[in-house]
Amino acid sequence: MNSETFSQSVLNPASPQAAGVSLLWWIMLLGAVIIFVAVMGLLFYGLWQARGARGSRLSWIASRNLVLAAGVAIPLLVLISLVGGSLLLSEAEASGPPDGALTIRVTGWRWWWEIQYLDEEGEVLATTANEMHVPVGRPLALRLVSGDVIHSFWVPELSGKTDLVPGHVNTSWFEVERPGVFRGQCAEFCGTQHALMAFLVFAEPEPEFEAWLARQAQPAEAPEGEQERRGREVFQSSTCLSCHNIRGVSEVGVLGPDLTHFGSRESLAAVTRPNTIGHLGGWIADPQGIKPGNLMPATALDSEELTALIAYLRGLE
Ligand code: CUA
Numbered sequence: 001m002n003s004e005t006f007s008q009s010v011l012n013p014a015s016p017q018a019a020g021v022s023l024l025w026w027i028m029l030l031g032a033v034i035i036f037v038a039v040m041g042l043l044f045y046g047l048w049q050a051r052g053a054r055g056s057r058l059s060w061i062a063s064r065n066l067v068l069a070a071g072v073a074i075p076l077l078v079l080i081s082l083v084g085g086s087l088l089l090s091e092a093e094a095s096g097p098p099d100g101a102l103t104i105r106v107t108g109w110r111w112w113w114e115i116q117y118l119d120e121e122g123e124v125l126a127t128t129a130n131e132m133h134v135p136v137g138r139p140l141a142l143r144l145v146s147g148d149v150i151h152s153f154w155v156p157e158l159s160g161k162t163d164l165v166p167g168h169v170n171t172s173w174f175e176v177e178r179p180g181v182f183r184g185q186c187a188e189f190c191g192t193q194h195a196l197m198a199f200l201v202f203a204e205p206e207p208e209f210e211a212w213l214a215r216q217a218q219p220a221e222a223p224e225g226e227q228e229r230r231g232r233e234v235f236q237s238s239t240c241l242s243c244h245n246i247r248g249v250s251e252v253g254v255l256g257p258d259l260t261h262f263g264s265r266e267s268l269a270a271v272t273r274p275n276t277i278g279h280l281g282g283w284i285a286d287p288q289g290i291k292p293g294n295l296m297p298a299t300a301l302d303s304e305e306l307t308a309l310i311a312y313l314r315g316l317e
Pocket of ligand 1: 108110111150151187188189190194195
């Protein structure tokens with residue numbers, strides 16, 4: 001896992017909603033190029049005229065009408081059309097999704113993302129963190145909330161930005177047009193680790209997604225190996241469970257990511273590190289060294305306990 005593996009570009013849209021944002025960007029660039037060329041043209045024309053001191057031919061450039069038009073009317077026109085365009089786009093995204101949409105509740109926390117799939121009654125089907133799987137070709141209705149401060153949900157290839165505000169539910173929707181892995185990023189400064197608050201969207205064909213969701217909805221399977229069983233004991237006897245839930249094992253945690261199917265994730269700590277044995281060990285031993293200020297304290301474990309815990313967590317698929 002590295003920054004090149006997952007693309008994150010407004011210019012490579014994979015949903016009609018992101019295509020609208022991309023189009024607006026191209027219009028803005030084209031307009032900026034036209035205005036730049038025109039201003040430079042006038043500047044050089046003026047300089048060329050002034051060299052010969054043929055002041056009379058400069059009169060139309062120096063006239064009050066041109067100053068008014070170029071200084072007031074044109075900027076006003078440009079700003080109104082750009083603001084109008086972006087308001088229309090964000091209104092289309094915030095308005096209700098079409099029927100048959102899949103509802104996903106996303107909660108922003110400092111500094112990670114809780115992702116919950118809801119059924120038609122609004123009951124939670126499955127909870128995961130930092131990695132969202134979605135079906136291609138089905139509208140996705142997002143319910144965006146925050147557990148602490150203001151964050152902003154942004155997947156450049158799939159959607160515009162929508163803030164997650166404490167005490168308020170914001171809605172947004174989009175539909176992914178092609179399979180792929182898309183990187184999302186918190187787009188509102190939310191503290192020192194704001195830059196390390198990323199997430200991944202895995203867009204898959206519907207049957208593959210349904211199989212993934214069915215698996216995520218299950219409680220954790222009992223570990224099979226000796227080391228994994230020892231790892232579960234370590235989890236149950238340490239402070240891990242005061243923040244993290246593993247459904248079927250312990251469900252009292254409230255502050256940290258759900259770990260029920262942790263082994264099925266590709267990344268750690270909101271896409272800060274790949275989910276490998278070494279990085280997981282480093283994260284458990286020294287989370288403050290990797291992401292200073294986050295809520296996870298270092299856990300005092302000896303090497304035997306740490307090895308067993310890592311084996312157990314990675315086996316939670
Ligand atoms: Cu959350 Cu920036």
